[in-house]
Amino acid sequence: MESRPVEIGPAGLHTARAIEHLRLVRDLPQHQLAARCTALGRPMTNTALSRTERARRRCDIDDLVTIARALGIPPTTLLLPLPSVSSDDRRGC
Secondary structure, X not given: OOOOOXXXXXXXXXXXXXXXXXXXXXXXXXXXXXXXXXXXXXXXXXXXXXXXXXXXXXXXXXXXXXXHHHHOOOOHHHHOOOOOOOHHHHHOO
16 A cells, blocks of 8 residues: 655644744743643643644644643644734724
């Protein structure tokens, strides 16, 4: 049986970028975030985290929940785009 590469869709790409962005905002090196995940009971190497952030590795739901806990945020923060403020919202319309 031939193996095909795992394709990561738009939600996965957004999540990968969100993980990296929030990690950097918190000034956490990959190895520290990976260590936090491991301490929370989900063993993770910085290599696995790096591959997740670069969308070269799928982020399963257990990883997602643990990474969110390690970052101190709800898991949905990693899944949903941050709300943007439209020009209508700024004018109070």
